[in-house]
Amino acid sequence: MIILSGTPVRDRIKDEIIHSLPTLSRDPKLLIIQVGNNPESSVYVSQKMKFGQSVGISVEHMVCDENISEQDLLSRIHTSNTSQEVTGIIIQLPLPPHLNTRTILDAVDPAKDVDGLGITQIGLRTVGDQYAHVPATARGIMSLYDHYSISLEGKHVVVVGRSQLVGKPVASLCLQRNATVTVCHSHTVGLENITRTADILVIACGKPRLITASHVVPGQIVIDVGLHRTDSGLCGDVDYDEVARVVSAITPVPGGVGPLTVASLFQNVVDAVRFLK
């Protein structure tokens, strides 16, 4: 059984980013817009700021009042869209319920939308456009495949989860790599029967240890995107101890997909500068 560690992949991406910076036409700068001070969001923001510092990319953290009106937030986004200095913008999710997440995400200039969550980027990605920004976790999973020479050609990939953030972009990218893709979700009937037919399983369902030994068969590759803090420590959407005994390869939690997400976001930040006309 092979443990698919994300750490060497993350380190390689980090080196590539550092080496790419002198080749860019201008210095990248990422702006993170956070509304309120959700503690979990603040942890993610500080991870991004730390990574930016480690590769030499400037990151600005704009914190808006929890009660900011939609109009005020849109106005801040428009100012950032036209800034010469800011080359990438992300809206830290989740937003408070009084704000329309779709309206806010779509207000980010598509050229600076490095999370790839605005409607223009979703469209570009769906048609396989070369200038599309892929949400970071999905891009990280593709880098993991590349690093471990996992070919998707003709393989059956089962993705459990259909979020805009993970499941859908992963499914779309696997299709582009000529996999046959099945996407499962909370209404799927007979999940075990479907997951057992996969060559590669990507699990992003947000349910701690949902996938157990009964969902898998020998020879499969399992990518666990889930991340949960429990009383017994961090765990994924896969019951690692059970599943690792059956399959050929699996990502650990922590240390699998997790380290790749932030690094992949910064690849998007670099690409946003490259794509600038």
Ligand code: NAP
């Ligand atoms: P999400 O928005 O909550 O989406 C979860 C998806 O799983 C939904 O499509 C849902 O189906 C489906 N689902 C829920 N219960 C299911 C079940 N019993 N059987 C089959 N499908 C089920 O979550 P997300 O943002 O995609 O994130 C998924 C997981 O990845 C979470 O654990 C999150 O913490 C983790 N994550 C990790 C990273 C990282 O860097 N490691 C990054 C992002 C996310 P419906 O559509 O029918 O509701």
